[in-house]
Amino acid sequence: MRIDIISSIPEIFDSFLLKGIVGRAVSNGIVEVVIHNLRDYTDDPHLSIDDYPFGGGPGMVLKPEPIFKAVESIKNDIGSPDVKVIFLTPQGEVFNQQKANELSKMENIILLCGRYKGVDERVREALVDEEISIGDYVLSGGEIPALVLIDSIIRLIPGVMGNYDSAKSDSFQNDYLDYPHYTRPENFRGMTVPDILLSGNHAKIDEWRKKKSLERTLRRRKDLISE
Numbered sequence: 001m002r003i004d005i006i007s008s009i010p011e012i013f014d015s016f017l018l019k020g021i022v023g024r025a026v027s028n029g030i031v032e033v034v035i036h037n038l039r040d041y042t043d044d045p046h047l048s049i050d051d052y053p054f055g056g057g058p059g060m061v062l063k064p065e066p067i068f069k070a071v072e073s074i075k076n077d078i079g080s081p082d083v084k085v086i087f088l089t090p091q092g093e094v095f096n097q098q099k100a101n102e103l104s105k106m107e108n109i110i111l112l113c114g115r116y117k118g119v120d121e122r123v124r125e126a127l128v129d130e131e132i133s134i135g136d137y138v139l140s141g142g143e144i145p146a147l148v149l150i151d152s153i154i155r156l157i158p159g160v161m162g163n164y165d166s167a168k169s170d171s172f173q174n175d176y177l178d179y180p181h182y183t184r185p186e187n188f189r190g191m192t193v194p195d196i197l198l199s200g201n202h203a204k205i206d207e208w209r210k211k212k213s214l215e216r217t218l219r220r221r222k223d224l225i226s227e
């Protein structure tokens, strides 16, 4: 999979792409993440990418020209005009695990990070295929939402996690929250591990985990369980 990200602060992605599960997926070549500095696509002599809003009012708006140029250049490089362009915006559809699964199966995606008041509306009308929000709050830029998307997408690509079953048993992969986990020591400050997990009886352990998962979901997120 190849993910292209258009940003006005590309440095934000540097350390993230070097470490952890995402860093390993990148260095193993399972996924390619290409970061584009929006300023590299402006013809403005001062490398300006934003301007005042028509009609007045507070805040600046990202200009259409550099964004169009960036998207056209990326599509040209990939060799396909059909690559999905996703704009990160608080006005988009709220991101969830189902969307992460769907996007993890794509060959290419382009993520566009907004800043200031957002992007010129013509970008949304003519370039953007989908708008995604990471929740009902407003951040100062689309970079953190883009990081949220790529982290959740990349860990779902087969071969990225050492144990793929681990990702499949996480919260939201089905209608339930994950079950409780314990590791060594068996007794930590008087708090002990449930006996069943030490029993070696895998059928019983599975049963216990399903029960805990259901109990936890009913207590915390009853809305997840389909009728």
Ligand SMILES: C[S@@+](CC[C@H](N)C(=O)[O-])C[C@H]1O[C@@H](n2cnc3c(N)ncnc32)[C@H](O)[C@@H]1O
Binding pocket: 087, 088, 089, 090, 091, 112, 113, 114, 115, 116, 117, 118, 119, 132, 133, 134, 135, 136, 137, 138, 139, 140, 141, 142, 143, 145
């Ligand atoms: C200050 S926000 C602009 C908010 C915009 N004026 C509005 O009210 O819809 C700047 C940029 O941050 C990003 N952003 C902020 N909050 C976000 C969220 N919850 N989900 C996704 N992107 C977000 C978007 O790319 C947005 O263009």
